[in-house]
Amino acid sequence: MNVIAMNVAAAKTVQPGTASPAAAPAHIAARGLAVDFTVQGRRQRVLNDINIAVPKGSFVSLIGPSGCGKSTLLKAMAGLVTPSEGEMRVAGLSPQEAVKARLIGLVFQEATLLPWKNAIENAAFLLMTADEKMKRSEAFDRAGKMLKMVGLEGSEKKMPSQLSGGMRQRVAIARALALDPEVLLMDEPFGALDAITREEMSECLLDIWERTNKTIVLVTHSIDEAVLLSREVHVMGTGPARIIETLPITVPHPRNEASYADPAFTAAENRLRSLLIESHRRGRK
């Protein structure tokens, strides 16, 4: 609780597009980050001058129109793309070092489960890959606990083909959590799910965050999702791709369905909507 209160304080003082003042040392920090991709022989700037600071234990969303580079920013945090300029630090380390220290858990839009392994084997799979020396029983023990946390108790032996889309995504989350990472990076994890399942998954994720107090960065298209889950939403824009505003979300915790009616929720929702529309319009010009 203490940490969360501290994070609220930190979130409130954040200025648009700048690093947060050192109330809490940033857990994930980008300074002047730029990423170039070579597309068909031409170098293209995908991200430009990104400054972002995610406090430890915070829940932060990246939202913006398609092609604004929000997934690329997430990949840069995971060390999957190399910045051309500036730097990215995760827990004071380079992303590559953070990967080695097993600080990072990833969840994608597709659950990407191995079809020849059942739920618990899938949940234990990355952990066993990361730590060769770990005993199978220990990995399964941890994977089982995580499956329980995501509400999949009793489905451990089911094959991916027997699970619904939402359940598969829960396994993917359990697989990331089994690594016990400090940072959970999620790229539109509920993007392929139907509205009701999304809702359930959001609550599941809130619950996980409150219980584990991990630093979570979520890339999403959904304004509702961003407001309900986050302490802070970074709105990204195109041409050139950058963060156009950082909006602290002041909806009180614990959050649940009732939070949608909170005046702070509606205010944040409206603000985000107008920012997104504006950024979308500018992107088309």
Add this chain to the structure above:
Amino acid sequence: MTADAPALPWYAHPFWRGVYNSLPALGLSAAVLVVWEAVIRLFKVPTFVLPAPTAIIESLIANWRALAFAAQATALEVLFGFVLSAIVGVLVALVIVRFERFGRALYPLIVLFQNVPKVALAPIFILWFGYDLSPKILLIVVIAFFPVAIDMLAGLQSVEPSFVSLMRSVGASKSKIMLRVRIPHSLPHLMAGLKVAITFSVIGAIVGEFAGANQGLGYMIQFASTQLDTPLIFAALLVVSVLGLAFYYVVEYAEHVLVPWAPKFDPIHSAG
């Protein structure tokens, strides 16, 4: 098994359901055979042009010992050839994916080689290796490794990028990603390639025997044709087909056991 037996009527048993499902195919085959026999008898077609089904069966029974001996020789060629094709195909795919630069050099050569009419190679192989097993096996390999290599390659490369990202996010090396994700992921593709390869292997064996052999079903077909013993040609063809079918189903059974997660092809319900 016995516990749920009373709940199921006898015709719901998988065996009888299988019989029921194959009724249309069996019926059609029977109809074709009856018409065939009738046409031969009605128009008095000479046996050396087209034998009646009954004549073929007669020849099959009369020559069963020779046919069985020939089938054994051909089966051995198919078996060795197929196994070697599978090994070569898998290795080629692995090398192309693992050593990217070398793969880029190798791939066009393989495709080019694939366009050489392999039947034309048979005499050369006979010239090099003589009349025994090795030229047939070599011919089978050059015909049948290609579908294995191509399908395996497709399987290795069709792994979702997110899988690779996940593995990299826990610091897994390229070899580890290959071993843990890419290779198992490619198995259903590999099995599809093997199914094509096994039918190619039978063709390869027969072609190899045509080009020069002293035993085997292909040799027997050619020998029978010089004697105008058309019923024996058809009898040998029948044995070739049954042999090919048996090999095919062995591979399909292996697929069922080894990669139960592979997508199933259901010819009856695929249109639905």
